[in-house]
Amino acid sequence: MATQKMLKFVTLKKETPEKRPADQRAQDFAEIYREFADAKAAEQASRCSQCGVPYCQSHCPLHNNIPDWLRLTAEGRLQEAYEISQATNTFPEICGRICPQDRLCEGNCVIEQSGHGTVTIGSVEKYITDTAWEEGWVKPIRPSMERPESVGIIGAGPGGLAAADVLRRRGVQVTVYDRYDRAGGLLTYGIPGFKLEKPVVMQRIEQLEAGGVQFVLNCTVGKDLTFDAIRGQHDAVLIATGVYKIREIEAPGSGAAGIVKALDYLTASNRKSFGDEVPEFDSGELNAEGKRVVVIGGGDTAMDCVRTAIRQGATSVKCLYRRDKANMPGSQREVQNAEEEGVEFVWLSAPRGFAGGTKVEGVMVQRMRLGAPDASGRQSPEVIEGADYVEPADLVVQALGFEPEALPTLWGVPELAVTRWGTIKADFRTHATSLPGVYAAGDIVRGASLVVWAIRDGREAAEAIMDYLAQSASVAAE
Template identity: 40%
Template structure:
């Protein structure tokens, strides 16, 4: 605790964003470059160094937050990097993409704005790369064990890095042409530029992890062949089976899933395409779904030059303060949050009929209608109450040339045949069933991340990857010194 009165004398200050009219003209990250480090030491000084730091418990990785806050306050960046990387393989990812449940659990947040934990984490990670503290950590000796990891999202990469460092020969299989899973083609560059991902992959390759992109396990390589070739298999394919909108007009042209829309936009940024085939330019866009994926679609459509963009959220508009009765501290509360994309939409007035920024709350889609050519032209909605019951007399129609469905994901995609070829058992909700050791019903096959947990946060994905790595190491060697921050049945703090 560098400054015992820091939380009393220093107000919360967050990483400044670039002006809206500037940042919507490019795909770079929304923050002002070079403005985080000058403010972050004072922000770290706000940490109270609590006797019982609930931020530890709110974070599934168990990040040593008060320790690296104190080190940053004292400008000891190398030690701070060491403490941060001791529990988190990819802090530059979480520092940009995680919604920071740790801040909701900050003791200071009981009656003041929380410590900017996420910004401190990002500053440490970026400074560590800048100063050369992040180096490959190859194992001192190799085992004679081999592991296949299917999926190169945060879970697969974390598992692969941990198992490689433990001495095993690890091969990561990815069905897309580039590595990274949803971080590559699902997350827009304005949230995380892809060079952050690329340099981690370079580090992992230098440590000995091998990668096989553009390889669909179940088609390009059969499940039986995979099991015969490796001593253990980790399924970390994510929950990519998207939920559908079952309303009349769903089959009209111009109605697409969010994950059909976002990847081409990312490919434009990567230089693969000049223009996305689903570009929102000049079109009236309606996004069905109020979550982060919907916000990613919103920010993308704004940058593509949409004529209008409206986001529908079936939930009622939350308040700006925590409801202490239903969501007491230190749980993660559902409150009104203004993401960068929503700030842009509000400033540019992309949806004049919206309740706030670009969102219409308590709105349920009734049907979609189109023109004579079969292309969508309108979305008919109705307002609903807290129990999602339609309110009479509230129907209205929004113009819609492009409708994007961002309704979440139900479980792993089975179209590649992997799950059926292996004979993997599923839970009633469609996720992969596993025991207390992350093992499936198939000997030597383990499952982690969204494929087994269900759709969750990136910080849980990395924690799952670290935990399944410890389980696989124990299975292969009879014991393990790898950390296991969570168990397969652990859940976020809630009432």
């Protein structure tokens, strides 16, 4: 019976794909996890308890049909497993690599709660999708019927690309505008190759292009092309720009050379992996080789920066975070990987300023302790008086999070409503903005968040745009 292939969590232990040794993987930007073999993927998938109420699915932002494709994998029906996984997720091969499964699906697995160790959902998802690409199961989009309506999407990150995929499958003409020379947004230039190798992103973009999605790259809206011009060319517009403005430290000495923004630093490194000319990297400005590096921040971007610095040959890499390890926002799995690779974490510490003159020589650090909880329930850090010291540094990377750019001002559309945080104000169901026919999705609406949430928002916005196009066509026909 098919059911005998499942429910094996009692006899089979949790196993994750083998990690490359830390000293080996710290020498390059290749992904650190090896691939599951076919038998191992089936074995680990068979540990799923096939619960009646699958918490893994309900805690996935995309509500992926996880138990179904785990069962199909256990039965060796990989093509069907892939079809089920991609039915709700535009980029399963990407989510399988970079989603914080420990906080989402795997962290809410029923057998994890019972003490048997979670099903390794992300690794199986990555395996079945990589197999799908290798076997040629991933086909270009071929709409059953072409439609005359066109949609312009501003931003070629995960939200914009997810919407483009949904719309194109319905036959809509789609044009994606992006400021960079390659599509993918932070998938391409923000996330390092050791978490997400770039051919994985490029093959998906090529699939979208082969399916008829048009890309207009090196195009900065408000500079190379006005927002009104884009609105005039399309029946509907989706804003999916993400949030790219780095929060900067305002402290004595913050203007010194050697203090850089996380995104600039990561982008330079990723561009080198493509073989691009990067003068800021070659000059040493955005290169950690031979330097004492201090990264300020505790999120996933900070983890990307410290692990990149290790691979670039820094003499030392330290991460300053104002709370303790239990309260940091980044993935605990990423912290573990960083520690294995030689990163030193300096908990309960915050910058008060920077030592040196025109060139940074160190970070003036305030020691902290955790006090009473704040409004979110997390303990607030408090300064320990008289415990300051200077942490020597040749390169300081600011990784304190991202904020939205002032799009109404940059684009000359003051009527585009924003929230008090500067994010675009959009209906939480339809993603419609204050402008007729204009929608917004992803981080530019919800603030800096996960790739999987951007994919969900993009897919939802695409469905709402389809309803809007249908209503417009109905009105035009009357």
